Amino acid sequence: MADLSVVEICAGAGGQSLGLELAGFDHRVAVELDKNAANTLSENRNHWDVRLGDVADESIWNPKEFPEVSLLAGGVPCPPFSIAGKQLGATDERDLFAWAVEAAGKMEPQAVLLENVRGLSMPRFSAYRQHVKDRFKELGYWSDWKLLHASDYGVPQLRPRFVLIALRNEYTPWFEWPEKAPYQGTVGDALFDLMAADGWPGAEPWRAKANDIAPTIVGGSKKHGGADLGPSRAKAAWRALGVDAMGVADAPPSESHPIDFQPKLTTEMVERIQGWGPDSEYAWKFTGRKTARYRQIGNAFPPPVARAVGTSIANALNRKGRRKKLSEVENDAMHDRLYLALRSAPVALTAKELVKLAGEKIDGPTFERRMASLAKDFVIREDDQLGGRAYRLVGFKGFVGQEDHERHSRFSEMRSRIS
Incomplete structure (x- = not known):
């Protein structure tokens, strides 16, 4: 077995980090913007080189300093692609997907792992995904995307994540997506001991009601207030499981709470829903105040899923x-x-010429909508000619490391609210 090394960008509080470590990867460096998350990484692995700051700032780290690493991995920011957001894609100052591809080009790792939200799998970003695949091909990598659900890999929540794997061509014939190992149980099974820890008499009836896997934990961002378990649809799903999703509790319900009390989750319970466990190989300690801890946990890539992909x-x-x-x-x-x-x-x-070349049957309004969608991520020049308006693709709007890209000023302006 070869020694395996990893450079992790946008490392968060360590969900992907721990999973990759258990899969056999040794961290060369981990880069994270959020101070609380970086502190958590250092708390759990004080021998790691953890660097705090903008991952695209070469004064923090330089991809060229880590040649021949086995794996470049990261959970680049989700808001540019989130269904709950504006889906600005390449024009969002937080979009680092295309930048990460270029970082791989500088480092030339044997493999790349990037994960993001389900929104990136939607038709809105089909051209963006193709652009990423094309660029990887130019750099000498085969690449593929797949939507993975955490519940298929031993985690008691749905949590779909869209995962990109890129491999040097010589390793591709040996790759296969991890086999599913679905979670066998319910939220009630996963959390019963924690709900009953302080003597709540309603723990057993609650366990019977919480008879499904959890909806996706939503960590939220610094743009919002205190912690809660997500938008209205997620709150309704939690309510059906007997959970008050309007916040996070300091402690589990006690013997003084009535049997029919609807409890909130504690951060320890959210850890369990995300795949961490204090008495297992997935043990992890989170630093900071309650809301900061919740966001670190809720925004993470579940360690068992990261381990399966890493393996x-x-x-x-x-x-x-x-x-x-x-x-x-x-x-x-x-x-x-x-x-x-x-x-x-x-x-x-x-x-007319583009539609014919594409081999698709597209009417005029559909063509205009598709072109408008493409123009969100790509520079398309339009010229009036004798045969009608003509179109030409002349560039990509995304940030790939350009020193003069407007991303820098927008990022600086928004930095205190980026998470």
């Missing part, structure tokens, strides 16, 4: 298992045909 990557890097054809490895190419037509056209083309 699949480790197996590929060690050429472990059966060698496969690329067609067996690829999950879904997810091509955006209109984007591909624009990208491949040597000259500006009219709508």
Whole structure:
């Protein structure tokens, strides 16, 4: 087995970190913007090189200083793609996905792991995803995306995460997505001992009511107030499980609470829902005040899921298992045909020409909507010609490390509220 090293960006409080460590990866450096999360990393692994600051600031760390690392991993910010947000994509100052691809180009790791919210899997970002795949191909990597649910990997909540894996071409035949190992139980099973810890007489009836897996834990951001368990739909799902989702409790209900009391979760309970456990290999200590701890826990990549994905990557890097054809490895190419037509056209083309080149049946209004969506992430030049208005793809709007990119000023302005 080869020695495996990892550089982790946007490391958070350590969900992905712990999972990758258990999969056999040794951290060379972990970079995180939030002070509380960075403190938690250092508290749990004081021998790690934990760096606090903007991951895109080369005075904090320089990708070129870490050549030949086994894995570049990170949970780059979610708001640019979140369904609950504005889905600004490449024009959001928090978008670091394309930047992370370029960082990989500088480091030349054997593999890359980037995870994000389900929103990135939506049609709105099909061209963005294709752009990422195309860039990885230029850099000598095979890449693939897959939507993974935490409940399929031993975690008692749904929590869909959209995961990108990129591998140097020589390792690709040995990669396969991790096999599912679904959580066997309910929220009631997972949290019963914690709910009953202070003698609450309603713990057993509550356990019977909490008879499903949890909805996705929502860590929230610094833009909002105190901690709660998510938007209205999530709150309703928690209410059906017998949980008050309007905040996080300091302690579990006690023997003085009535049987029909509707409890809030404590941060220790949220840890359990995320896959951590004090009496297991997933033990982890969180620093800071209650709301800060909750956000660290709630925004994390569940450690068991990170471990499963990390193990699949480790197996590929060690050429472990059966060698496969690329067609067996690829999950879904997810091509955006209109984007591909624009990208491949040597000259500006009219709508009719682009639709024909794309091989799709698209009416005029649909074409305009698709082009407007593409224009959110790409620079598209429009010119009037004899045959009608012509279009040409001339650039990508995302931040990939440019010194003069407007991301820097917006990031500086918004920094106190970025999380």
